[in-house]
Amino acid sequence: MRIQKSVRAAVVASAAVVGLVVGSGSASAAVDDSNSIVDGGGNTITVSQSDTFINSVFPLDGSPLTREWFHNGRAIVDVTGPDAEDFSGTVTIGYQVGYPASLGGELTFDYTTPQIGLEIGSATTTTVSDILPQAGVGVTLEPGPGIETVEVASGAASGAHTEIQIANLHGTATKIAGNVSVRPYVQVVSDNGDVATTFGQPWRFN
Numbered sequence: 415m416r417i418q419k420s421v422r423a424a425v426v427a428s429a430a431v432v433g434l435v436v437g438s439g440s441a442s443a444a445v446d447d448s449n450s451i452v453d454g455g456g457n458t459i460t461v462s463q464s465d466t467f468i469n470s471v472f473p474l475d476g477s478p479l480t481r482e483w484f485h486n487g488r489a490i491v492d493v494t495g496p497d498a499e500d501f502s503g504t505v506t507i508g509y510q511v512g513y514p515a516s517l518g519g520e521l522t523f524d525y526t527t528p529q530i531g532l533e534i535g536s537a538t539t540t541t542v543s544d545i546l547p548q549a550g551v552g553v554t555l556e557p558g559p560g561i562e563t564v565e566v567a568s569g570a571a572s573g574a575h576t577e578i579q580i581a582n583l584h585g586t587a588t589k590i591a592g593n594v595s596v597r598p599y600v601q602v603v604s605d606n607g608d609v610a611t612t613f614g615q616p617w618r619f620n
Contacts, residue, residue: 445490449612453604457495461505461602461610464488468596468617473586479517481594481619485583489600491576498574503604505578506568510613511587512595515558519589523566524550558590571602587619594619 448462466487473480493501511521551566569578587594595618601611 446487447612447614449610451608451610453495453606453608455495455497457493457497457501459501459602459604459608459610460490460492460494461600461612462490462492463598463600463612463614464490466598466614468598470617470619475588477588479519479589479591481587481590483585483596483617483619485585485598486581487579487598489578489580491571491602493574501571501573501604503571503602503608504568505571505576506565506601506603507578507580507583508563508565508567508599508601509585510561510563510597510599512561512597512616513555513558513587513590514592515590516555516560517557517589517591519555519558519587521553521555521562521564522550522586522588523552523564524584555587555590 445462445464446466448460450458450460452458464487467485469484469486471482471484473482489505489507491501491503491505509523513519551564553562553564555562566583567578567580570576585596595616597616598614599611601609603609
């Protein structure tokens with residue numbers, strides 16, 4: 415089921431990527447949540463989140479109406495079946511953010527693009543320069559309560575196994591009265607239009 419997006423953000427592919435791994439191996443990280451579909455060609459497409467950690471920190475502005483956090487983790491796409499090695503699509507990382515009351519608030523997400531390592535199988539790793547030094551997404555909130563769905567980063571998925579690792583993706587919610595809940599999600603859309611989405615557990619910030 416495709417997510418109904420309340421925001422469409424133009425994000426450069428792999429903008430929040432630490433490493434992009436393409437090969438036939440399986441992920442070694444502990445999986446937090448996953449979901450699978452079978453496409454028309456009999457291939458099973460599984461999208462997962464692993465090593466997810468969203469760390470709430472004291473807001474730099476010191477306001478009791480601000481929530482600030484950093485997100486680390488991995489988005490993983492595994493494909494098995496007759497055409498697994500030829501799989502191609504787009505993987506998206508995003509959030510559902512819930513809040514009880516907005517006083518003219520805003521959500522902002524930013525990240526610094528690190529270098530990208532491309533590994534094919536277990537053979538060699540090639541490091542290339544940064545795509546962008548920094549990128550971000552901003553969303554103005556309607557008077558609460560409400561839930562916003564926000565895309566924050568996307569990249570290419572290719573072959574039987576793709577991993578996108580994010581480190582210190584920074585989120586801020588301003589002018590919010592009450593708790594803020596953040597649910598991370600990962601979605602993969604194949605070039606043929608097949609869609610698989612997995613939602614993680616909500617992280618609540620007081």
